[in-house]
Amino acid sequence: MKNTPKICIIDDDYIYRYTVVKKMETMHLLVNTLAFEDGEMALAFILDNLNIDSELPDVIFLDIDMPVMDGFQFIKEFAKIESQLNKKIDIYMISSSLDPVDIERAQRIDSIADYFVKPIKTEQLQSVFLNLQ
Amino acid sequence: MEKAAGNSKSKIPYRKIFIEQAPTAIAMLDKDMCYIAASDYWIKEHKLQGIEIIGRSYYDIFPNISDDSKELHQQCLTNAINIFDEAPFTQKDGTIQWLYWDIHPWYISKNKVGGLFIHTIDITPNKESELKIARTLDIFTKTKEVAKMGTWEINIATSKVYWSKITREIHEVPLGFQPDLENAINFFEEKNSRPKLRAKIQDSIEKGIPFDSDFELITANNNLRWVRVIGKPEIIDGNITNVIGLVQDISDVKFSKLQLNIAHSQLKAIYNSESISIFSTDSNGIINHFNKGAEQLLGYSAEEMEGKKEPTYFLFPEEVNKFRKELAILHGKNPDNFSHYRDLVYENVNDTREWNYIRKDGSIVPAQCTVSSVKDDLGKNIGFIVVSTDISDLKNHQNEILAKNQLLNFAEKMILMGHWRLNMITNQAYWSKNLYKIFEVEEGNIEVSLDNFQKFVHPDDKQMLLEHMQETMHTKVFQNFSHRIISGGGNVKTIHVMGKVVTNEKNEIVELIGTSQDVTDLKMAEKKFKGLLESAPDAMVIIDEQGSIQLINKQTESLFHHSSEELVLQSVEILIPHILTSVKAAKFSNDNITRQIGIIEELFAIQKTGKKIPVQINMAPLQWEEGILISLAIRDITKQKAAERKILKAKENLEGFAQKLTEQNKQLADFTHITSHNLRSPVSNLNSLLDIYKTTDSETLRLNLFEKFETVINHLTLTLNTLVEALKTKSGHSKDDIEEILFEDMLRLTKDVLAGQILKSGATITSDFSKCSKIQYHKIYLESIFLNLVSNAIKYSSEERKPIIEIESMNQNGKIMLTFKDNGLGIDLEQHGHKLFGLNKVFHRHPDAKGVGLFLTKSQIEAMGGTIYASSKVGIGTTFTINFN
DSSP, rough: OOOEEEEEEEOOHHHHHHHHHHHHHHOOOEEEEEEEESSSHHHHHHHHTOOOOSSSOOOEEEOOOSSSSOHHHHHHHHHHGGOOOOOOEEEEEEEEEHHHHHHHHHHHHHEEEEEESSSHHHHHHHHHHHHHH | OOHHHHHHHHHHHHHHHHHHHSSSEEEEETTTTBBBOOOOHHHHTTEEEEEEOOTBBHHHHHHTTTTHHHHHHHHHHHHHHHOEEEEEOOOOTSEEEEEEEEEEEEEEEETTTEEEEEEEEEGGGGGGGGHHHHHHHHHHHHHHHHHEEEEEEEEETTTTEEOOOHHHHHHHTTTTTOOBBHHHTTTTTTTHHHHHHHHHHHHHHHHHOHHHHHHHHEEOOOOOOEEEEEEEEEEEEEEEEEEEEEEEEOOOHHHHHHHHHHHHHHHHHHHHSSSEEEEEEEETTTEEEEEHHHHHHHSOHHHTTTOOOOOOBBBBBHHHHHHHHHHHHHOOOOOOTOOOOOOOOOOOOEEEEEEEEEOOOOOOOOEEEEEEEEOOOOEEEEEEEEEEEEEHHHHHHHHHHHHHHHHHHHHHHTTTTTEEEEEEOOOOOOEEEHHHHHTTOOOTTTTTOOHHHHHHOOOOOOOHHHHHHHHHHHHHHOOEEEEEOTTTTTEEEEEEEEEEEOOOOTOOOOEEEEEEEEEEHHHHHHHHHHHHHHHHHEEEEEEEOOEEEEEOOHHHHOOOOOOOHHHHTTGGGGGTTTTHHHHHHHHHTTTTOOOOEEESSSEEETTEEEEEEEEEEEEEEEETEEEEEEEEEEOOHHHHHHHHHHHHHHHHHHHHHHHHHHHHHHHHHHHHHHHIIIIHHHHHHHHHHHHHHOOOOOOHHHHHHHHHHHHHHHHHHHHHHHHHHHHHHHHHHGGGGEEEEEEHHHHHHHHHHHHHHHHHHHHHEEESSSSSEEEEEEHHHHHHEEEEEEEEHHOOOTTTOOOOEEEEEEEEETEEEEEEEEOOOOOOHHHHHHTEEEEEEOOSSTTTOOOOOOHHHHHHHHTTTOOEEEETTTTTTEEEEEEOO
């Protein structure tokens, strides 16, 4: 991989966003991060940069519970525009929910690469990056 | 001739006429064997037409006459004897004939022979059979009789009339009668015959014209006779001196002829009839007559047929062959190559049978035909005449009757029925085919009579049958009844008999007619049905369409405490009031549909004691001989009813439990969700922060991390407090918490608490509590509800307009309702509706949005047994509606 990977965190919890960024820093992972408080904001950004691959993320960490547009709604909207993208974006759903209903629902969606329960673990972050290469 | 005339001046002329007219072959010869006269028959018989014979020698004419014959002639002339002979005779043209000869002399005066009469009869065919000889003799006798004609003469000079003996006999006058011209003519019928004869005689006297006519004569004894009168004037030296003539009684011939004319015209009428088809054939089998009826029947015209076709043209060859063969056998001929034209010469044919004709259009018509032989005057067959009548109608009727009989036979077979007749006068009986079958006896093996019938009757039923017979004789009415028989095969059968008495005009019984049906199986079925009825677990009541009870079973007796006698023929409504309405509404036909009543609606039956019992009834139609009966299966459902009530109660309880459980499940789910999301996420944050804290050496980062810890802990505390509050709500409340609250007071309190926000936002709050001003409610909850909803309305107001909040109370059928309507941002309920009232759910990027308010509000309202829901439009506003109970 030539370029530094771009990670997009979509979560309304700023503490969480902070911990993820810091965690990656402590793991010495070389990344650029993007952050959005809800799905709608993230979607607006992707739509604005549809053809600019350098701006688009390689990986999205997507929360479920968010105001305005939650994780599942985002996935639904994202699926509609996915074909217009030149770039492959891996989406990981990351939630504090241990609710089996949520987990099952996430696993049924093809475009979701994996489902992680918060807090995200070192090995999980490592596998995300391994998959990128 | 001159010679002859000279020999006998006065006598010969008579004879001459006589001879010429004789209806037989006769010749008159003079003593020298020369012809004086010969009859037309003679000329014909001896083939002498066109040959002058008068005055010529007999032997010149027939040169082949033997010397023996010549000698015989001389003997006859000299000895004045009569000779009879049969001999072959060679004719002038050389043909040989067998002739019967009768030769006798004629006299000029007493004992003086003038010549010979030779009379011959052709007996050539007669030689073939004795029968023909007899006929010849008969003809000969007749000829002799005919020869006895009367003669008469008118002397013109003296006006004297001479009558011979026979003439007198014909007139039936006495011997002494003296005829003259006038009285002679007066014997004739005055209207036609008399003037006609008078004119004829006048003509012959004055103009010398001979005559030969038939006249009607009335004899002296007043008998009517037809006579042939021949008159011939005698001219001497150009003067008419005499009229001589013959008179012959031809009454028989004439009357026969008249009859024949009538018969002929009748036949002609028949022949011309269009309804009878007549055609005839000649001796070659070719059609020579084809009448109008035949034209119509066959469709061919006479022109197409006559002289051209044979009848075989429109007949079926097989029928023709059959006809020929049978005809041959009948007449004792060899049927091989038999032809009824060639091989039947004298035989009479008279055959009547059915033929099928092929019409011109190809269709086939059946006809009843009589074929008769047509004979010539010698009795020889010269063809056939066929008279036919169209019998297609008859055939159709016949076929129809045949078909109907067959149907009747089938019908009887199917229903095991036979019919019979018993003539009471002759004691003769008739049994139909099927009756024999039912009695299991061979048709013809027994003579069917009342006595023989009684032998089949079951011994136990004999007396009953006897009584029935006596009653029938007495009342002259045949009552239908059943009896048993022991059949020819030894089987016991039940026979149902229906009959009718036939009486004459004196009201005496002459005949009994009727049907006998084998109802053994029916009886068995009836028994089975009764058994079935008794074994039914329900009370069974069979009613007719009017509701009259026909049959009940034991269960009915025990259910209603009525006996069978008390119920049969009574109305079913004694047992089940108003049931007939249902029966009629069911509109039973024989489609065998069962209907149930008493399932949904309450149905009661009444016992003899008057006690009402709940019942259910199954109704079904029963096809019976005389229409439809309805079976009612009545079931006492007292026990079921009691059980049903218990079940209903249990069900209600269960439903209550289920509802509670559902609620609790839902609450549990809510809590699962809350712990999953709202509690786990701050905890996981804390873990993450701690993890970073542990792994870093940076003091700055650590300070920074502490700030984050504080935020997370505060958030966690708030969440926990909310949860505690919500849990408190769920755990119930005491009665003391409930008090009467005026909505007006509650709104004032809310405005006081939110005074700052209201002022800051410039919100207007209007209220209408006129329809319901107060409520019995948990005061703290209501405070919280008001606070939350009003503050939400302000918090999520549109930046484009000042908030307007309208609060209104309602009382709908005792249900108190409250609405909070704002003109704020609104929520897309389609997307967020499911989590509107969830914990920590926020829908706007508002800094104060915590997702706690509506969660608590809903918990409180539901804890008090109410509901809350929202309606909203993005950009227009939201309305919350609370239904308190």
